[in-house]
Amino acid sequence: MLEAPQRRRAVLHEARCQTCSLSSLCLPLALELEDIDQFDAIIRRRAPLKKGEHLFYQGDAFNSVYAVRSGSLKQVTSEGGGHDQLTNFYLPSELVGLDAIDEPHYPGSVIALETTTVCEIPFDRLDQLSEKLPELRGQIYRSMSKELRNDRRMMRLLSGKTADQRLATFLVTLSDRFRRRGYSPYSFRLSMPRADIGNYLGLAVETVSRIVSRFQSQDVVAISGREVNILDMAKLQRLAEEEPA
Amino acid sequence: MLEAPQRRRAVLHEARCQTCSLSSLCLPLALELEDIDQFDAIIRRRAPLKKGEHLFYQGDAFNSVYAVRSGSLKQVTSEGGGHDQLTNFYLPSELVGLDAIDEPHYPGSVIALETTTVCEIPFDRLDQLSEKLPELRGQIYRSMSKELRNDRRMMRLLSGKTADQRLATFLVTLSDRFRRRGYSPYSFRLSMPRADIGNYLGLAVETVSRIVSRFQSQDVVAISGREVNILDMAKLQRLAEEEPA
DNA sequence: CGCTAGATTGACGTGTTTCAAACCAAGTGG
DNA sequence: CCACTTGGTTTGAAACACGTCAATCTAGCG
Numbered sequence: 336m337l338e339a340p341q342r343r344r345a346v347l348h349e350a351r352c353q354t355c356s357l358s359s360l361c362l363p364l365a366l367e368l369e370d371i372d373q374f375d376a377i378i379r380r381r382a383p384l385k386k387g388e389h390l391f392y393q394g395d396a397f398n399s400v401y402a403v404r405s406g407s408l409k410q411v412t413s414e415g416g417g418h419d420q421l422t423n424f425y426l427p428s429e430l431v432g433l434d435a436i437d438e439p440h441y442p443g444s445v446i447a448l449e450t451t452t453v454c455e456i457p458f459d460r461l462d463q464l465s466e467k468l469p470e471l472r473g474q475i476y477r478s479m480s481k482e483l484r485n486d487r488r489m490m491r492l493l494s495g496k497t498a499d500q501r502l503a504t505f506l507v508t509l510s511d512r513f514r515r516r517g518y519s520p521y522s523f524r525l526s527m528p529r530a531d532i533g534n535y536l537g538l539a540v541e542t543v544s545r546i547v548s549r550f551q552s553q554d555v556v557a558i559s560g561r562e563v564n565i566l567d568m569a570k571l572q573r574l575a576e577e578e579p580a
Numbered sequence: 581m582l583e584a585p586q587r588r589r590a591v592l593h594e595a596r597c598q599t600c601s602l603s604s605l606c607l608p609l610a611l612e613l614e615d616i617d618q619f620d621a622i623i624r625r626r627a628p629l630k631k632g633e634h635l636f637y638q639g640d641a642f643n644s645v646y647a648v649r650s651g652s653l654k655q656v657t658s659e660g661g662g663h664d665q666l667t668n669f670y671l672p673s674e675l676v677g678l679d680a681i682d683e684p685h686y687p688g689s690v691i692a693l694e695t696t697t698v699c700e701i702p703f704d705r706l707d708q709l710s711e712k713l714p715e716l717r718g719q720i721y722r723s724m725s726k727e728l729r730n731d732r733r734m735m736r737l738l739s740g741k742t743a744d745q746r747l748a749t750f751l752v753t754l755s756d757r758f759r760r761r762g763y764s765p766y767s768f769r770l771s772m773p774r775a776d777i778g779n780y781l782g783l784a785v786e787t788v789s790r791i792v793s794r795f796q797s798q799d800v801v802a803i804s805g806r807e808v809n810i811l812d813m814a815k816l817q818r819l820a821e822e823e824p825a
Numbered sequence: 826c827g828c829t830a831g832a833t834t835g836a837c838g839t840g841t842t843t844c845a846a847a848c849c850a851a852g853t854g855g
Numbered sequence: 856c857c858a859c860t861t862g863g864t865t866t867g868a869a870a871c872a873c874g875t876c877a878a879t880c881t882a883g884c885g
Contacts, residue, residue, distance in 0.1 A: 434728035437726050462721070472710070476707070479724040484679050487687070490731065493782065494779075541864090542842075548865075785831090
């Protein structure tokens with residue numbers, strides 16, 4: 336590939352995996368330079384999604400997985416009755432749609448929480464390419480496996496933890512994900528409303544709000560609206576793990 | 581392969597994928613005959629596990645995934661503190677260990693609930709083979725993807741459902757898994773104690789017991805000890821989905 | 826035939842939800 | 856520029872589902 340040797344920097348930066356700041360976290364992670372080009376060639380860029388727009392709807396035909404480039408999304412599964420369940424938040428470098436691979440349709444809708452850009456990766460082409468590139472194949476396995484472990488952690492949280500532990504865990508986990516991406520782990524912005532947090536954690540909105548207030552009065556965090564400042568990370572981690580009597 | 585054209589039937593039945601009654605549900609699902617032989621060649625048979633024995637321990641080095649051949653297993657993840665979490669039950673034809681692929685160690689222990697036999701599949705060899713056999717690769721992707729969706733369903737259950745809905749869902753799901761495997765969906769045996777069910781569903785043992793009793797008094801099921809008889813499947817499914825006032 | 830792990834049942838306490846209302850920030854239109 | 860929405864957040868009081876504690880019962884098994 337590489338047929339257009341010189342373009343404007345900005346375009347390159349936007350358009351190519353090699354220059355993407357996320358390449359060390361994203362699928363190309365383990366690839367050689369020339370392999371990245373092959374991988375790059377199958378990617379489709381998409382117009383940015385605005386807040387509230389759907390990347391796809393539950394039931395849409397599955398064709399592609401998506402890598403988040405900037406912004407954030409939520410995945411919701413609705414089933415018979417109005418009761419939707421929020422099953423995941425996606426941040427930059429994470430892969431969306433892995434849970435649809437063996438189905439003709441996406442099992443849930445994915446919605447932008449803010450202005451969000453993604454790279455579309457047609458799955459059939461990804462699979463073909465993964466035949467030639469063992470590292471890519473490994474990376475796909477790893478991504479899915481990692482998501483499985485995340486889900487198990489989540490199940491543990493929903494099954495065994497108290498509301499306080501859940502929210503503390505949520506904040507610690509988010510903080511960690513930001514840190515890995517090079518952002519401050521102590522100060523960040525929630526892109527989702529309280530209702531989404533509640534739905535995700537299996538708590539009523541009111542409960543989320545109450546616990547936020549409590550954490551503030553204990554000087555663990557300072558949260559105003561969606562701005563989060565973690566004041567005492569150690570204490571927050573303690574809250575997340577065990578809550579003795 | 582196929583160098584031993586004639587052996588005793590019983591041995592063949594035990595030892596080869598082609599004659600395994602689960603081949604239509606298991607990994608070889610989509611493979612051609614000759615490909616199955618290749619696949620078969622990398623499998624290691626293991627001595628049966630007795631009830632309570634570990635297939636592997638949390639923290640053991642990850643080398644293989646396992647296909648359940650007969651019996652059943654549970655996966656438990658323990659973390660700092662005594663609080664174990666049961667994250668999955670495995671039935672025949674299901675794949676154990678997929679959540680360890682991108683880690684050096686298994687993230688949880690897997691323990692036999694009864695006498696259980698498994699096929700060991702060294703992962704590096706499986707991965708190599710999947711390079712040559714696109715169908716096999718697809719099958720691995722599908723298995724993982726399916727497990728992801730299962731986990732999401734579980735998250736939804738733990739997050740939003742009442743205790744009654746959880747138990748009803750548990751029974752319906754089990755029933756369905758038995759049906760797919762050619763067993764009666766109405767009459768089966770639970771291989772796990774109540775405590776495990778409770779742990780899995782995020783409920784106290786006592787709650788499980790009480791709801792079992794309640795379901796019985798409503799003539800939805802007849803459960804004595806671990807023998808389950810589903811009397812009114814429609815009602816059970818209704819209970820699993822929504823519980824109106 | 827008694828022992829012990831597992832299962833059941835009851836009474837009580839409590840964390841979380843639910844219902845209801847007030848509050849707040851950010852738009853929007855007059 | 857200020858009422859007036861509108862969507863989201865917070866706070867309070869009451870109801871309830873589930874967990875905990877404790878006792879009893881059952882079944883498998885040496």
